[in-house]
Amino acid sequence: MSIPGNQRTHTESVELNVCSETLASIEEYCQWANITLAEFIEEASECVFENDTEWKKHHYKLVSLTKADSINS
Numbered sequence: 001m002s003i004p005g006n007q008r009t010h011t012e013s014v015e016l017n018v019c020s021e022t023l024a025s026i027e028e029y030c031q032w033a034n035i036t037l038a039e040f041i042e043e044a045s046e047c048v049f050e051n052d053t054e055w056k057k058h059h060y061k062l063v064s065l066t067k068a069d070s071i072n073s
Contacts, residue, residue, distance in 0.1 A: 011038065026040055
């Protein structure tokens with residue numbers, strides 16, 4: 001299943017160092033799915049955020065603390 005293209009309105013430039021074999025696989029996937037490297041990174045990141053239960057616990061705590069601080073201010 002390919003990832004549908006998704007253009008973001010605000011982007012940041014980043015520089016990455018990855019294993020050459022990993023990059024080759026990513027580039028092959030991007031060509032197959034007809035998406036850009038940026039779109040791949042965005043979608044892969046979202047997949048991690050949605051499926052990593054430890055991240056969700058950590059993120060929920062941070063969001064809850066931030067909301068509590070803003071309410072108490």
